[in-house]
Amino acid sequence: TLAFATNDDSVIAIHSDSGRRIFSSQIGDGIEGLDWTGNGNLLVWTRDRIWLLGPEGKAKWKYSPPPTVGVVGVASAEESGSEIAVVESGKTQSSAAIVGPGIKREVLFAVPGKLVDPTWSPSAEWLQVGWPDADQWGFLNRKEPDMIKAVAGVSTQFAPGSTSPA
Numbered sequence: 472t473l474a475f476a477t478n479d480d481s482v483i484a485i486h487s488d489s490g491r492r493i494f495s496s497q498i499g500d501g502i503e504g505l506d507w508t509g510n511g512n513l514l515v516w517t518r519d520r521i522w523l524l525g526p527e528g529k530a531k532w533k534y535s536p537p538p539t540v541g542v543v544g545v546a547s548a549e550e551s552g553s554e555i556a557v558v559e560s561g562k563t564q565s566s567a568a569i570v571g572p573g574i575k576r577e578v579l580f581a582v583p584g585k586l587v588d589p590t591w592s593p594s595a596e597w598l599q600v601g602w603p604d605a606d607q608w609g610f611l612n613r614k615e616p617d618m619i620k621a622v623a624g625v626s627t628q629f630a631p632g633s634t635s636p637a
Contacts, residue, residue: 474513476502482515484528494528508547514555516545521557523572532572540566544588548595548613556589556598567600567611579611580619601625 472493474484480502484493500517507513511526518541523532536542540559548554548569555571565586569577580586584604591598598611606626612618622628 472507472511474505474507476505476515482513482524482528484513493526494524496524496528496530498522503542504545506545506547512547514545514547516542516557518542521545521555521570523555534570543586546589546591546598548591548598554595556591558586558589558600560585567598567609569613579613579616580609 472484473487474482476482476498480499481495481497482502482505483495485491486493498515498517500519503516503518505513505515512531513524515522515524519535521534521542522530525531534555534557536557536559540561542557543560543565544558546556548556553571554569554574557568557570559566559568564581564583566578566581567586567589568579579598580600582602584602587601587603589598589600596613598613600609600611602609606624608622608625610620610622
């Protein structure tokens with residue numbers, strides 16, 4: 472299945488072999504990203520909200536961040552999509568939090584500046600986030616929130632000769 476956002480802020484899912492339309496959902500608000508979960512649900516996010524759409528395109532769950540922050544990135548940890556990592560950013564601080572159906576928002580990490588691109592490890596034990604202002608990747612342990620591992624000098628390691636953070 473292929474899903475895409477349209478200029479009128481709808482999400483359309485089509486069968487990739489036949490081209491048959493599976494669903495069309497009007498989202499609005501300026502779609503920032505889409506991500507499939509392992510069981511056919513679709514995460515859709517805007518700066519102000521996250522939706523978990525079922526295989527038929529109907530909203531199964533919605534999340535709105537606190538009023539002073541916006542959604543920057545989203546990643547599903549499980550096939551069910553019930554544990555969702557969200558990077559939220561305000562004027563001076565960003566945070567990585569866990570949200571999802573039946574889950575109270577839990578902040579794992581907060582820093583000055585911007586965090587980006589949350590990505591779960593295959594086991595969903597670790598959450599990786601980028602911290603461009605510090606030129607680092609942070610690895611957050613879901614089970615032990617105080618256990619944070621950092622990889623510094625990301626731009627040098629992956630773009631030798633670069634003069635700016637990754």
